[in-house]
Amino acid sequence: MSTRQSHRATILDVARAAEVSRQTVSNVVNSPHKVAPDTLVRVQAEIDRLGFRPSRAARTLKQERAGAWGLEIDARGAGRLGSVLDAFLVELTLTSSRNDTHILPFAAPDYREPIAAYEEVLASRLADGFILTDTRHDDPRPQWLRDRGIPFAAFGRVWDDPTETAWVDVDxxxxxxxxxxxxxxxxxxxxxxxxxxxxxxxxxxxxxxxxxxxxxxxxxxxxxxxxxxxxxxxxxxxxxxxxxxxxxxxxxxxxxxxxxxxxxxxxxxxxxxxxxxxxxxxxxxxxxxxxxxxxxxxxPLTEITERVLAILLNAQTPPAAGTVLHPELxxxxxxxxxxxxxxx
Amino acid sequence: MSTRQSHRATILDVARAAEVSRQTVSNVVNSPHKVAPDTLVRVQAEIDRLGFRPSRAARTLKQERAGAWGLEIDARGAGRLGSVLDAFLVELTLTSSRNDTHILPFAAPDYREPIAAYEEVLASRLADGFILTDTRHDDPRPQWLRDRGIPFAAFGRVWDDPTETAWVDVDxxxxxxxxxxxxxxxxxxxxxxxxxxxxxxxxxxxxxxxxxxxxxxxxxxxxxxxxxxxxxxxxxxxxxxxxxxxxxxxxxxxxxxxxxxxxxxxxxxxxxxxxxxxxxxxxxxxxxxxxxxxxxxxxPLTEITERVLAILLNAQTPPAAGTVLHPELxxxxxxxxxxxxxxx
DNA sequence: ATGTCTGATTTGAACGTTCATATGAGAGGA
DNA sequence: TCCTCTCATATGAACGTTCAAATCAGACAT
Structure with missing residues (x-):
C-alpha cells in the first residue's frame, strides 16, 4: 500500500546515463545552442527515455522566480450570476499551458481587503506577479503592485491611472x-x-x-x-x-x-x-x-488571455498603451x- | 523603473533579528510546541514584523512535496454549455485557501489523451496528486494513478473499480x-x-x-x-x-x-x-x-470540495467507502x- | 562532586536546479 | 613549437528550507 513515491529522474540521473555533467543536461534543456549537435541528441534521448523534467521547485529556488501568476478568485464563490470570470480562468489556464507557465488561483478571505492575500502569495514566492480582474475605481491593487515593482496585467482598464498601460480590455x-x-x-x-x-x-x-x-x-x-x-x-x-x-x-x-x-x-x-x-x-x-x-x-476571451499573458512574459518591455479589443455581436x-x- | 525585486525576508533574516538559529524559526512556524514560550513570542514577533513566510519552493524541494493538487481543465475551453465544473474550480480554490494548500489547474493539449499531461505535472513536481472530475467508463486515469501510488480524489464515482473509495459524488x-x-x-x-x-x-x-x-x-x-x-x-x-x-x-x-x-x-x-x-x-x-x-x-459544491480535499490531505487513511451526497431541490x-x- | 536525563537550541547536510567560473581540447597564427 | 582563441563541457557555489544529529544547560539522583 505505502509504496514509496516512485523515484522520478533528476538532472543527475540523466547526466550519469548520458555520461555528461549536470550542466550539459541543463544546457540541453535551456540553451540547446550551446551544446554540440551529437551531444544534444544523445542527452535528449536520455531525457526522453527517463522522462526527465526539471523540478519546478528547484528551478524556482535558484532562479528566484516562480513561473506562475496569481489570479484572485472572488471569495463570494460561485453564487454570482453570469460571471464571465470563470470562463476567463479556464481560458487563462489553457493559454498558460501553451506558454510553459502556470496560473495560481487564490482567494482573499475577505474580498473587500484583497491586499493581504496578494502579500501572502508574494511572501511565499508562489507567483511572480498577478493578473487582475474586476478592476474598479479606487482599486488599491494597481498602485500597491506598482509601488513594489511587482509585475501585473489587468483584464479591464486600470481606471484611476492613465499612465498605466498593462491592461487589456474590451471596448x-x-x-x-x-x-x-x-x-x-x-x-x-x-x-x-x-x-x-x-x-x-x-x-x-x-x-x-x-x-x-x-x-x-x-x-x-x-x-x-x-x-x-x-x-x-x-x-x-x-x-x-x-x-x-x-x-x-x-x-x-x-x-x-x-x-x-x-x-x-x-x-x-x-x-x-x-x-x-x-x-x-x-x-x-x-x-x-x-x-x-x-x-x-x-x-474575445482567448485573445484577451493571450495578450494578458504576453504582457507578463515580456515584462521588461511594457506596452506603450493599453489594449482595447472589440466585442463580437x-x-x-x-x-x-x-x-x-x-x-x- | 527596473527597481530590483524587493528583498523578501528569509528564515535567516528572522533568525538574525530574533537572535536565534534558523531551525528555531522553522520550529516556531512548523512545531511551536518544541519552542520555549518566551522564545516563541519573541520569534513570532519578528516573523510578523518582517512579514516572513516560508518559501514554498524551498520547502517543496526539501520535503519533496509540492503542497498543491492538480486539476485538469477541459481543453475544449469555456465553450461548453452549463458546465458545473467552472463553479467547482472556484469553490475548490476557496476551500484550498482555507487549508494552506493550492490548486494547480492544468490543461491536456488533447483532452482525449489526458495521461501525458498528468505525467508532465508529476515530472515537474508541480503537484502531489490530483483531483479528478468528469469520471467516466473506461477512464484510464484512476488505474494509472493507482498503479503509481499517486494520491487522487474524484468528484464523481470511479465507475469501473468498486474497490476504489477515494471519491465524492452526488446521488x-x-x-x-x-x-x-x-x-x-x-x-x-x-x-x-x-x-x-x-x-x-x-x-x-x-x-x-x-x-x-x-x-x-x-x-x-x-x-x-x-x-x-x-x-x-x-x-x-x-x-x-x-x-x-x-x-x-x-x-x-x-x-x-x-x-x-x-x-x-x-x-x-x-x-x-x-x-x-x-x-x-x-x-x-x-x-x-x-x-x-x-x-x-x-x-452541494462546498461540501464536495471540502470532502475531496480531506481525502487528499489525509491520504494515509483512505476512506472506507465512497461518499454519496444528496443534491438539494x-x-x-x-x-x-x-x-x-x-x-x- | 559526578553522572544521567530531559528539554531547548544549534549545526551540518541535503533537496535539484542554474549561475558564474574554471578547465580542456582543438584550431589557427606567429 | 608555442601561444592564443574559441567552443564544449565540467566544477563549485548558492537559492531557502527542513531533517537528522549534535551540543548545551539545567534539574535531579546518586
Missing part, C-alpha cells in the same frame, strides 16, 4: 453602439438601456456607448434608462417601465446578460415576445444568453423581428 | 426521484425524462432514478423518454415529442439544466407555459436555470402550477 461603449446600430438595422425604432448603478466603470462605459448611439441615430432619449444590480429579480423590476416606454417595435440593450434576462422576463410578463415585439441585447455571451436566445456581445432571436427557427 | 438517481415526487406532489400527472445518450454513467444514473420513481408512483412509462446531447438545439428537438406526450398537466425531468432549457423552449413553442401547464426540472442549478426560473437539483416557477411572482 464596451463601442460594443453597445454596435448593438444599437444592429437593432436599428433590424427595424427597432426606440432603444432604451438597462445598466448597473452608476459608479461601476464597466457599466458606465457601456451606458455611454448607448447614449452616444441613440443620440447619433435619433432612436432614444436620455430618460429611457434603468438601473439594477446584477440580480434577476432586480433586473426584472427595473425592466418593466422600460418595456412600457419602448413598447412593441422598441428594444432594450443591457450592460449584462443577467440584466437582459430580466428584460426578457418583463417582456414576457407584458404578453410580448422577445425579438418579434421587443428587441433585447445582452453582454458577455453567458449560458443565460444562449438558453434564452439572447443576442449579446461576446468578449452574436445574433440570436432576441434581436430579430422575424422568427428564427431554433432547431436545425 | 443523481435519488435527486431525480426527489424531483419526480415533488412534481407529483405539485399535481403533475405524467412525468417524462430527457437525458443524455446511454453510456454516460452520470446520465444513466439520473435516468434510473426517474425510471424507479415513475414506476413506484405510477406516473410514467418506460417509453416516455428522450435523448439529446448537451446542446440547446438538440435538446429542443428531442423535447418536442415529450411535450406532446405528457401534455398540459404533465412534466419532464431532465439530466441537466441545458436539456431543461430545451424543454422550456419546446413548451413555449407549443403555446404552453412552463410550470402552469407543463412542469420542468433540471439538474445543477446553473445560471440557465436561474434565468429561466427552472426548478433544479443543486449539487431548488424550487422555482417551472414546477409550480400556480403563479410565483418573480419580483419582491
Amino acid at each position: 464596451g461603449a463601442a460594443g453597445v453602439e454596435t448593438a444599437v446600430s444592429h437593432l436599428v438595422d433590424e427595424g427597432y425604432q426606440r432603444v432604451a438601456f438597462l445598466g448597473w448603478p452608476t459608479g461601476s466603470p464597466v457599466g458606465d462605459d457601456r451606458r455611454a456607448g448607448w447614449a452616444r448611439a441613440v443620440d447619433r441615430l435619433g432612436v432614444g432619449d436620455e430618460a429611457w434608462q434603468g438601473v439594477a444590480v446584477q440580480e434577476l429579480d432586480a433586473a426584472t423590476l427595473a425592466a418593466r417601465p422600460l418595456v412600457d416606454i419602448v413598447g412593441p417595435g422598441g428594444a432594450i440593450v443591457c450592460a449584462s446578460d443577467a440584466l437582459a434576462a430580466g428584460v426578457w422576463r418583463a417582456v414576457h410578463e407584458r404578453g410580448l415576445r422577445p425579438g418579434l415585439d421587443v428587441g433585447i441585447v445582452g453582454f458577455d455571451d453567458t449560458d443565460a444568453a444562449r438558453v434564452l436566445g439572447l443576442t449579446t456581445l461576446r468578449q 452574436v445574433r440570436r432571436s432576441s434581436s430579430s423581428r422575424t422568427v428564427i427557427p431554433p432547431a436545425r | 443523481g438517481a435519488a435527486g431525480v426521484e426527489t424531483a419526480v415526487s415533488h412534481l407529483v406532489d405539485e399535481g403533475y400527472q405524467r412525468v417524462a425524462f430527457l437525458g443524455w445518450p446511454t453510456g454516460s454513467p452520470v446520465g444513466d444514473d439520473r435516468r434510473a432514478g426517474w425510471a424507479r420513481a415513475v414506476d413506484r408512483l405510477g406516473v410514467g412509462d418506460e417509453a416516455w423518454q428522450g435523448v439529446a446531447v448537451q446542446e440547446l438545439d438538440a435538446a429542443t428537438l428531442a423535447a418536442r415529442p415529450l411535450v406532446d406526450i405528457v401534455g398540459p398537466g404533465g412534466a419532464i425531468v431532465c439530466a441537466s439544466d441545458a436539456l431543461a432549457a430545451g424543454v422550456w423552449r419546446a413548451v413555449h413553442e407549443r403555446g404552453l407555459r412552463p410550470g402552469l401547464d407543463v412542469g420542468i426540472v433540471g439538474f445543477d442549478d446553473t445560471d440557465a436555470a436561474r434565468v429561466l426560473g427552472l426548478t433544479t437539483l443543486r449539487q 431548488v424550487r422555482r416557477s417551472s414546477s409550480s402550477r400556480t403563479v410565483i411572482p418573480p419580483a419582491r
Whole structure:
C-alpha cells in the first residue's frame, strides 16, 4: 500500500546515463545552442527515455522566480450570476499551458481587503506577479503592485491611472453602439438601456456607448434608462417601465446578460415576445444568453488571455498603451423581428 | 523603473533579528510546541514584523512535496454549455485557501489523451496528486494513478473499480426521484425524462432514478423518454415529442439544466407555459436555470470540495467507502402550477 | 562532586536546479 | 613549437528550507 513515491529522474540521473555533467543536461534543456549537435541528441534521448523534467521547485529556488501568476478568485464563490470570470480562468489556464507557465488561483478571505492575500502569495514566492480582474475605481491593487515593482496585467482598464498601460480590455461603449446600430438595422425604432448603478466603470462605459448611439441615430432619449444590480429579480423590476416606454417595435440593450434576462422576463410578463415585439441585447455571451436566445456581445476571451499573458512574459518591455479589443455581436432571436427557427 | 525585486525576508533574516538559529524559526512556524514560550513570542514577533513566510519552493524541494493538487481543465475551453465544473474550480480554490494548500489547474493539449499531461505535472513536481472530475467508463486515469501510488480524489464515482473509495459524488438517481415526487406532489400527472445518450454513467444514473420513481408512483412509462446531447438545439428537438406526450398537466425531468432549457423552449413553442401547464426540472442549478426560473437539483459544491480535499490531505487513511451526497431541490416557477411572482 | 536525563537550541547536510567560473581540447597564427 | 582563441563541457557555489544529529544547560539522583 505505502509504496514509496516512485523515484522520478533528476538532472543527475540523466547526466550519469548520458555520461555528461549536470550542466550539459541543463544546457540541453535551456540553451540547446550551446551544446554540440551529437551531444544534444544523445542527452535528449536520455531525457526522453527517463522522462526527465526539471523540478519546478528547484528551478524556482535558484532562479528566484516562480513561473506562475496569481489570479484572485472572488471569495463570494460561485453564487454570482453570469460571471464571465470563470470562463476567463479556464481560458487563462489553457493559454498558460501553451506558454510553459502556470496560473495560481487564490482567494482573499475577505474580498473587500484583497491586499493581504496578494502579500501572502508574494511572501511565499508562489507567483511572480498577478493578473487582475474586476478592476474598479479606487482599486488599491494597481498602485500597491506598482509601488513594489511587482509585475501585473489587468483584464479591464486600470481606471484611476492613465499612465498605466498593462491592461487589456474590451471596448464596451463601442460594443453597445454596435448593438444599437444592429437593432436599428433590424427595424427597432426606440432603444432604451438597462445598466448597473452608476459608479461601476464597466457599466458606465457601456451606458455611454448607448447614449452616444441613440443620440447619433435619433432612436432614444436620455430618460429611457434603468438601473439594477446584477440580480434577476432586480433586473426584472427595473425592466418593466422600460418595456412600457419602448413598447412593441422598441428594444432594450443591457450592460449584462443577467440584466437582459430580466428584460426578457418583463417582456414576457407584458404578453410580448422577445425579438418579434421587443428587441433585447445582452453582454458577455453567458449560458443565460444562449438558453434564452439572447443576442449579446461576446468578449474575445482567448485573445484577451493571450495578450494578458504576453504582457507578463515580456515584462521588461511594457506596452506603450493599453489594449482595447472589440466585442463580437452574436445574433440570436432576441434581436430579430422575424422568427428564427431554433432547431436545425 | 527596473527597481530590483524587493528583498523578501528569509528564515535567516528572522533568525538574525530574533537572535536565534534558523531551525528555531522553522520550529516556531512548523512545531511551536518544541519552542520555549518566551522564545516563541519573541520569534513570532519578528516573523510578523518582517512579514516572513516560508518559501514554498524551498520547502517543496526539501520535503519533496509540492503542497498543491492538480486539476485538469477541459481543453475544449469555456465553450461548453452549463458546465458545473467552472463553479467547482472556484469553490475548490476557496476551500484550498482555507487549508494552506493550492490548486494547480492544468490543461491536456488533447483532452482525449489526458495521461501525458498528468505525467508532465508529476515530472515537474508541480503537484502531489490530483483531483479528478468528469469520471467516466473506461477512464484510464484512476488505474494509472493507482498503479503509481499517486494520491487522487474524484468528484464523481470511479465507475469501473468498486474497490476504489477515494471519491465524492452526488446521488443523481435519488435527486431525480426527489424531483419526480415533488412534481407529483405539485399535481403533475405524467412525468417524462430527457437525458443524455446511454453510456454516460452520470446520465444513466439520473435516468434510473426517474425510471424507479415513475414506476413506484405510477406516473410514467418506460417509453416516455428522450435523448439529446448537451446542446440547446438538440435538446429542443428531442423535447418536442415529450411535450406532446405528457401534455398540459404533465412534466419532464431532465439530466441537466441545458436539456431543461430545451424543454422550456419546446413548451413555449407549443403555446404552453412552463410550470402552469407543463412542469420542468433540471439538474445543477446553473445560471440557465436561474434565468429561466427552472426548478433544479443543486449539487452541494462546498461540501464536495471540502470532502475531496480531506481525502487528499489525509491520504494515509483512505476512506472506507465512497461518499454519496444528496443534491438539494431548488424550487422555482417551472414546477409550480400556480403563479410565483418573480419580483419582491 | 559526578553522572544521567530531559528539554531547548544549534549545526551540518541535503533537496535539484542554474549561475558564474574554471578547465580542456582543438584550431589557427606567429 | 608555442601561444592564443574559441567552443564544449565540467566544477563549485548558492537559492531557502527542513531533517537528522549534535551540543548545551539545567534539574535531579546518586
